[in-house]
Amino acid sequence: MSEQQHPTDQPEQPQEEKFLRKIRSFVLREGRLTKGQQRSLDLFWPTMGLEHQATSYDFSQIFGRQAPLVLEIGFGMGKSLVQMAKEAPEKDFIGIEVHKPGVGACLGEAETHAVKNLRLFEHDAVEILEQSVADNTLDTVQLFFPDPWHKKRHHKRRIVQPEFVQLLRRKLKPGGVFHMATDWENYAEHMLEVMSAAEGYQNLSASNDYVPRPDHRPLTKFENRGVNLGHGVWDLMFKKVN
Numbered sequence: 001m002s003e004q005q006h007p008t009d010q011p012e013q014p015q016e017e018k019f020l021r022k023i024r025s026f027v028l029r030e031g032r033l034t035k036g037q038q039r040s041l042d043l044f045w046p047t048m049g050l051e052h053q054a055t056s057y058d059f060s061q062i063f064g065r066q067a068p069l070v071l072e073i074g075f076g077m078g079k080s081l082v083q084m085a086k087e088a089p090e091k092d093f094i095g096i097e098v099h100k101p102g103v104g105a106c107l108g109e110a111e112t113h114a115v116k117n118l119r120l121f122e123h124d125a126v127e128i129l130e131q132s133v134a135d136n137t138l139d140t141v142q143l144f145f146p147d148p149w150h151k152k153r154h155h156k157r158r159i160v161q162p163e164f165v166q167l168l169r170r171k172l173k174p175g176g177v178f179h180m181a182t183d184w185e186n187y188a189e190h191m192l193e194v195m196s197a198a199e200g201y202q203n204l205s206a207s208n209d210y211v212p213r214p215d216h217r218p219l220t221k222f223e224n225r226g227v228n229l230g231h232g233v234w235d236l237m238f239k240k241v242n
Contacts, residue, residue, distance in 0.1 A: 037104025044107040045120075050094075052123040056134035062119060063092045071133070071171075072096070072142040073125045073159070078106020080144070080218040085110070085118040088216065091139075093118045096125045126164070135170045141178045144217065148184035160191045165198045172240040177204070180236045181217065183226055188234035201238040210234045 033041070050057065060066050068091045075081040075095040085093040095118065097103050103122045110118050121128050149157045160180065168178055178201070182188050192209055195201055205211045213219070213235050223233055 033101050033104055036108055037101050040108035040111065041104045044111055048107055048110065048119055050119050050121050052121065052128060052132055054131050057132055059092065059137065063117065067092045068139040069094065069137060070140040070142065071138050074143065074146055075102065075106060077102045078109050080220055081106060082109040082113055082115055082118065083218045084216060085115045086113050089117055091117065096121045096123065096128055098122065098124060129167055129171055133171050136173050138171050139173055139176050141168050141172060144181045145183060148182060148187040150184060150186065155190070158187065158190060160194050162194060162198060165194060169200050169240050174240060176240045178238050181233060183223065183231055183233045185232060185234065191236050195236060195238045200240060200242050202241045204237040204239055211237050
């Protein structure tokens with residue numbers, strides 16, 4: 001879909017489809033690929049990469065087994081995603097990232113650590129979820145340190161919005177968990193407000209707000225530096241209950 005098309009060029013769409021087609025929670029900054037990233041794309045994308053398609057994937061066929069399925073939105077350079085996949089070989093992981101250098105870096109990292117239970121998309125997460133992922137298939141959705149769009153006039157660009165979390169609820173299995181983390185307190189409050197009002201979710205926090213960082217979410221160098229400087233990090237985990 002070209003974002004340059006005039007609205008009148010499009011046939012009338014259902015309201016949800018209109019939302020899904022227009023939301024963009026990222027700015028595409030392509031960046032320059034290093035030689036190593038390009039080499040990883042050339043060598044490992046054919047076996048680890050997945051293309052956007054208009055029909056749902058059968059992930060048990062992709063991975064060759066039935067296993068809990070974890071999907072991460074916006075994995076950056078992929079270091080923590082690869083670490084999680086390596087430390088949980090009993091699970092299968094899917095990463096979605098729009099920035100090609102990050103995809104190349106993640107592929108190289110996965111190869112270095114001989115990680116086989118990981119597949120990647122280089123595409124918009126909303127379109128992948130809507131078109132390429134079947135309903136009731138995901139055990140966990142992870143969204144770690146998304147762009148906070150901290151200026152008030154940009155808050156509408158934040159990916160955690162009522163329509164988006166209902167899309168995720170469709171894709172999660174019953175009992176599946178949406179796990180978010182941010183180092184922006186205002187965004188944490190926004191996430192909590194949206195999720196607390198969202199139909200079909202239950203907060204896993206004992207205090208009905210935030211949860212301690214679970215052991216399975218790696219502490220990144222960036223996060224560790226922030227914690228040492230006294231910066232806060234907030235984790236939220238909500239379970240699909242119906």
